Amino acid sequence: MLLPIHVVAGGLAIVLGAVALLAKKGGTVHRRGGVLFVWSMLVMGITASVLGLRRGPGDLVAGLLAAYFAGTAWTTVRPTSPWTRRINGSALAVAVGLALLMLAGGVKFINTPGLNSAGVPFRTIGVMSLVIATLLLVAAAGDLRIMRSGMPRGGPRLARHLWRMCFALLIAAGSFFSIRERVAKVLPEPFTSAPMRALPILLLLGTMLYWLWRIQGRRTLPVPVRHDRAGSAARAGANAWRESPG
Structure with missing residues (x-):
């Protein structure tokens, strides 16, 4: 039963990660998509680790890596x-x-x-x-x-959150796109070639580097963290993101 759960969680993680990466930073879609992405990655990572106990150490390590980067990216933008x-x-x-x-x-x-x-x-x-x-x-x-x-504040905190989220997404995307048979079950034939399967990985890396470049030097930029139920801090952080580059 773990394998279907692992596959569904991995598919959701890729979709939700792309949504969070492309959505307006600090907005509702970005925040909620990011939280759902983290939970999907944790489920994917934990199930991969359990499956790895039978299938081999590669799946075990990949699962722990995914859970580690997604989890620490999430705690980066949570109140200490x-x-x-x-x-x-x-x-x-x-x-x-x-x-x-x-x-x-x-x-x-x-x-x-x-x-x-x-x-x-x-x-x-x-x-x-x-x-x-x-x-x-x-x-x-x-x-x-x-x-x-x-925890650092401003640009360094955003950079820590960004690259760890992107690397977790890279693990999920690489697990799917690296194997032609998996891609062929979902996408038509033209998208199963090696260049087309490598394209999403390259786009993800390029997007991560782009945002890291855009936020460099933003030392005083607040991080969108929710401190209370009213979400006043989240709204303040969202406004700061909107005023930032991109």
């Missing part, structure tokens, strides 16, 4: 509280553990000749493992910094 601190502390442990696992696996695969069952060279897998491990260590350093000094 004891439970967000606990989540960030647990996330830090997950990031460090995954980084060490990816480093060990990367070194092993780089020194392993031949191809895996999918026809991918083990050395290529090793290089990608080291790249992801490096990214996780950078993310873990950011987690440690906010645990010691508190």
